[in-house]
Amino acid sequence: MKTILVTGALGQIGSELVVKLRDLYGDRHVVGTDVRSDPNSPVVSGGPFETLDVTDGERFLELGKKYQVDAVIHLAAVLSATAEAKPQFAWHLNMTGLVNGLETARQLEGQLFTPSSIAAFGPSTPKDGTPQDTIQRPNTIYGVTKVAGELLCDYYHQRFGVDTRGVRFPGLISYVTPPGGGTTDYAVDIYYQAVKEKKYTSYIAAGTKMDMMYMPDALDAIVQLMEADPARLVHRNAFNIAAMSFAPEDVAAAIKARIPEFELTYDVDPVRQRIAESWPNSIDSSCAVEEWGFRPRFDLESMTEDMLQKLAGRLVR
Numbered sequence: 001m002k003t004i005l006v007t008g009a010l011g012q013i014g015s016e017l018v019v020k021l022r023d024l025y026g027d028r029h030v031v032g033t034d035v036r037s038d039p040n041s042p043v044v045s046g047g048p049f050e051t052l053d054v055t056d057g058e059r060f061l062e063l064g065k066k067y068q069v070d071a072v073i074h075l076a077a078v079l080s081a082t083a084e085a086k087p088q089f090a091w092h093l094n095m096t097g098l099v100n101g102l103e104t105a106r107q108l109e110g111q112l113f114t115p116s117s118i119a120a121f122g123p124s125t126p127k128d129g130t131p132q133d134t135i136q137r138p139n140t141i142y143g144v145t146k147v148a149g150e151l152l153c154d155y156y157h158q159r160f161g162v163d164t165r166g167v168r169f170p171g172l173i174s175y176v177t178p179p180g181g182g183t184t185d186y187a188v189d190i191y192y193q194a195v196k197e198k199k200y201t202s203y204i205a206a207g208t209k210m211d212m213m214y215m216p217d218a219l220d221a222i223v224q225l226m227e228a229d230p231a232r233l234v235h236r237n238a239f240n241i242a243a244m245s246f247a248p249e250d251v252a253a254a255i256k257a258r259i260p261e262f263e264l265t266y267d268v269d270p271v272r273q274r275i276a277e278s279w280p281n282s283i284d285s286s287c288a289v290e291e292w293g294f295r296p297r298f299d300l301e302s303m304t305e306d307m308l309q310k311l312a313g314r315l316v317r
């Protein structure tokens with residue numbers, strides 16, 4: 001039975017992943033951690049929870065030893081748009097936190113999963129069908145930390161034998177947690193506003209395609225990769241994965257088919273638009289399919305149907 005420590009457990013991914021992991025492995029075997037606490041969150045109330053600043057390496061290792069952890073899922077990070085506003089802070093938190101997670105996994109002889117991102121690519125990367133192995137020259141601090149993180153995880157595996165694993169997540173869409181500072185967050189907020197206001201103003205320009213994934217598929221991918229036979233993992237730390245690629249007008253059309261009065265307008269944010277234009281339009285996930293059987297279940301239509309249904313139950317009273 002695994003005992004798993006999750007950092008950033010109150011964030012967009014962590015708040016849903018911890019619940020899923022506790023269902024799979026048992027409440028006492030999944031330790032949620034975050035720099036803050038929230039007594040109303042099931043992450044805090046549903047099992048062990050500790051406050052942790054991931055830049056504190058001694059505390060990180062102390063908690064790993066306390067709970068006899070054999071797997072770390074390191075999610076704590078500053079996201080793309082927020083990172084551009086605070087680049088020095090983003091480097092410090094993203095890189096120091098990862099080093100501390102890797103050191104904890106190394107000393108406890110356990111696994112470590114940490115997500116990379118499509119932000120690890122850049123303007124010179126092939127835009128369509130982006131290969132697993134290709135040029136990575138990002139022009140954002142978030143992307144720089146993700147490339148550095150991929151290399152660092154490779155190093156810890158090769159140098160110290162740490163069982164490191166990871167994926168390059170596209171934009172993630174969820175009805176559980178609101179947007180949190182990412183460039184692709186428009187694809188979350190548009191659903192919230194469609195249900196509440198029947199209209200949305202996009203900060204991303206029309207025609208700007210980016211890869212996306214519905215959160216249930218993202219959570220399944222983490223578990224599936226962590227459970228995969230290590231002998232099959234050629235790439236190990238930065239698998240391309242995605243489920244769909246769309247522009248703002250595409251998701252608006254899917255919403256309008258279900259909410260006919262919905263209206264989409266634009267007020268483009270030049271910072272986030274610049275970031276979006278530096279990323280691929282679509283990526284090739286074939287290595288993840290071949291090496292550990294990645295198979296997303298949701299496309300744009302099925303995700304839209306589920307998002308609107310779930311949000312109507314949460315937001316409309």
